[in-house]
Amino acid sequence: MCLGCYKENKDNIEGYCLNCRKKLFDGKKVSHILNFDPPKESNYKDYQNKTKKLSISGVQLKYSMILDGKELKLTETGGQYILKPIPNADHILNKDQAPENEHLTMQIAAQVFGIETAENALIYFKDGSPAYITKRFDIKPEVGKYLQEDMAQASGKTRQSHGENFKYQGTYEDVGALITEQVSATVPALEAFFRQVLFNYIFSNDDAHLKNFSFIESPMGDNILSKAYDLVCTELHTPGGPETALDLYKGDNENEFYAREGRYGQVHFRELAKKIGVSPVRAAGIIFKLLNSSARVHEMVENSQLRIDAKEKYLSYYDSKIRVLGINELLIARKFKITKAKDFPPNIVVKVSFYRGRQPIVGKFVKELVADTHRVVNNLFAFVEEKNMDEYERTGDRALITVIDGDTVVKVV
Numbered sequence: 001m002c003l004g005c006y007k008e009n010k011d012n013i014e015g016y017c018l019n020c021r022k023k024l025f026d027g028k029k030v031s032h033i034l035n036f037d038p039p040k041e042s043n044y045k046d047y048q049n050k051t052k053k054l055s056i057s058g059v060q061l062k063y064s065m066i067l068d069g070k071e072l073k074l075t076e077t078g079g080q081y082i083l084k085p086i087p088n089a090d091h092i093l094n095k096d097q098a099p100e101n102e103h104l105t106m107q108i109a110a111q112v113f114g115i116e117t118a119e120n121a122l123i124y125f126k127d128g129s130p131a132y133i134t135k136r137f138d139i140k141p142e143v144g145k146y147l148q149e150d151m152a153q154a155s156g157k158t159r160q161s162h163g164e165n166f167k168y169q170g171t172y173e174d175v176g177a178l179i180t181e182q183v184s185a186t187v188p189a190l191e192a193f194f195r196q197v198l199f200n201y202i203f204s205n206d207d208a209h210l211k212n213f214s215f216i217e218s219p220m221g222d223n224i225l226s227k228a229y230d231l232v233c234t235e236l237h238t239p240g241g242p243e244t245a246l247d248l249y250k251g252d253n254e255n256e257f258y259a260r261e262g263r264y265g266q267v268h269f270r271e272l273a274k275k276i277g278v279s280p281v282r283a284a285g286i287i288f289k290l291l292n293s294s295a296r297v298h299e300m301v302e303n304s305q306l307r308i309d310a311k312e313k314y315l316s317y318y319d320s321k322i323r324v325l326g327i328n329e330l331l332i333a334r335k336f337k338i339t340k341a342k343d344f345p346p347n348i349v350v351k352v353s354f355y356r357g358r359q360p361i362v363g364k365f366v367k368e369l370v371a372d373t374h375r376v377v378n379n380l381f382a383f384v385e386e387k388n389m390d391e392y393e394r395t396g397d398r399a400l401i402t403v404i405d406g407d408t409v410v411k412v413v
Contacts, residue, residue, distance in 0.1 A: 003032050004121035006107060006303045016121060023119045024135055028070050035071065038085045038125045039063075050074040060087050060098075065133075072123075072133075080139055084132040085125070092237045094313075099132040100305040101314070102232040105203055106134075109231050112296050113289060115196060117228045122305060130305070137227050138216060147217040148226060151175050152210035154182065167209040172197050173249035175213055176276025182215055182223045186277070189225040194278050195286050196228050198269050201244055202290055202325070204235035204317040209245040235317045236310060248272045257407060261355075266325045266379065266407045284376045288330035291322060323355055326407040329375045332365070335412060349386060352404060353411040361402065362386045370403050379406035 002009045004020030015032030016024065024030070039047045039061065047063065064079030065072050072081065084102070087095045094101075103122045109115040119135040138148045152158070155178060157166045176190060183189040193213070200208040207230070214226040234241060248268055252258070257265040266287060273283035297318060301311050329344065336346040345365030353360045361383070368382035375381060381404040384392045388400040 001303060003123070003305075005111070006300060020121060024121055024133075025067060025070075028067070030067065030070055030072060032122075033124045033126065034131075035126060036074070037127050038129050038131065039088075047074065050076060060084055080136055082134050082136060083123075084134075086129060086131070087237075093239065094236050094307075094310055096130075097306055097310045098232075098237060099130040101236055101310070102132045102230070104301065104304040104306065104314075105205070105231045105233055106228075108203070108297055108300050109196075109199055109228060112293050112300065113195065113199060115199060115228050115231075116192070117231070134229065146219075148214050149216075150211045150214045151178060154178050154215060155210065157210060167211045168245055170210060171247045171249050171252075172244075172272060173275045175210070175246075176272075179225060180277060183225060184222055185224065190276055190278050191282055191286065192225055194269075194273055194276065194283065195290070196231075197244075197248070197272070198286065198290055200231065201264060201269075202318065202321045203231070204233045204321065205231060205245075206234045206238075206241040206243065207232070207245050212245075233314055233317060236313055249275050261324060263324060266328070269325075270377075270379070280374075280377045284328055284330055287325070287328055288334075291325055291327070292331055292334060294319075294322060323410050326355065326379070326405075327409045327412065328379055328406050329381075332412055345381070351411075351413050352383070352409055353413075355408050355410050358408070363402070364389060365404075366392070366401065368398065368401055375406075380404065381406060 001007065002015075002017040002020055004016045004024060007017065009017045016030070018027075021027055021029065037043060061084070063083040063085075064075050065081040065083050066075045066078055067080055074083075084099060087098050089095070092098070100122055103120055106117050106120050110117045118137050121133055123131050123133045125131060138145045140146060152167045155170060155174065157169055159166050162169055176193060179189050179193055180186050196213075197208070212230045215223045216226040218224045243263055248264065249272055252264070252268055252271075255267065257267050269287060270280065270283055274280070278286075298315060301315055304311065306314060332346070333339075333344055336348070338344050338346060345367065347364070349362060349364055351360055351362050363383055363385040366382045366384055369375070370378065370380040370382055383402045383404045384400055385402055391397065392400045
């Protein structure tokens, strides 16, 4: 498997396939093994001397590198790549899995969900220990850099003005407002942002703070949303943290679903979409895509370089989020191969299973609307249980209808 994209290396080339070489190294044959060791006590001063402007984000050291011919080297200036070794913080669990965790999560985002991400790969030090490498996307092809501003900077939040936790102050709704204000192509940018927020929730990334979203200057000179970066399943390393780095919106824990489950459900993300200006139909499509790819996600995790126990944990966190987010109309339609709106709901007897606290029920979905609101908006479905079907067919009595909340459903068969 290629250490960049996990795909079979049909060219029988060790390390990176030709396509990943092209994206990461402009086609150059760069080794997947660095010619130096990771930072440790014996060489730490050398690292400091070569990369005096290294960046530290949380507990993760980041080193700057350049590609000199076909060789990657540490550098103080003119960096083209960012190198992240295994974190050295003692309180981090499974820290040896951190490089592949980030690589895997970034690849799932790009390959399965079409999220535009910074180019990245797994790479190894001379002693065999892994690191994560990513190509900087703010470097211009000719010379110089594209202007980049993260959301903390864009909102005027600094350590000096807002304290140590400045990058965690605000909501994702606030970030959506910044995007509306500063990006001319607002609709696709908001949809991309919404997709990334939901992705981070599903993949248990509780560190998607203000500095992990950015504006960047486009080749045309206008502001656009940058590629996604720093996507990682933080639950694998720091379990028991918050569900998200920022609140979705003010008062996001003040509804029935949160009171019952103590966590976000699909209803929260439909509300976030509404608040930032993503249409209900488009939001439903994004939710559908993110909830309808479990088989592909499982396949990529199994093909990854994570340890077996880390794979199991990673998938257990993912599966738990998929279950709590329920279903929607598009998922039901796909399940029963319905391609036309007039053919929904499926005219067959089905069994509906719920997330928790309720026994499965058997019956049929019917075309009645609940509360005169389209299902895409409220995710509520009219359902007649099997024991009431004959009488409903004969009388059409709405009192025989059971209202099903798609947010609480885990399976329809």
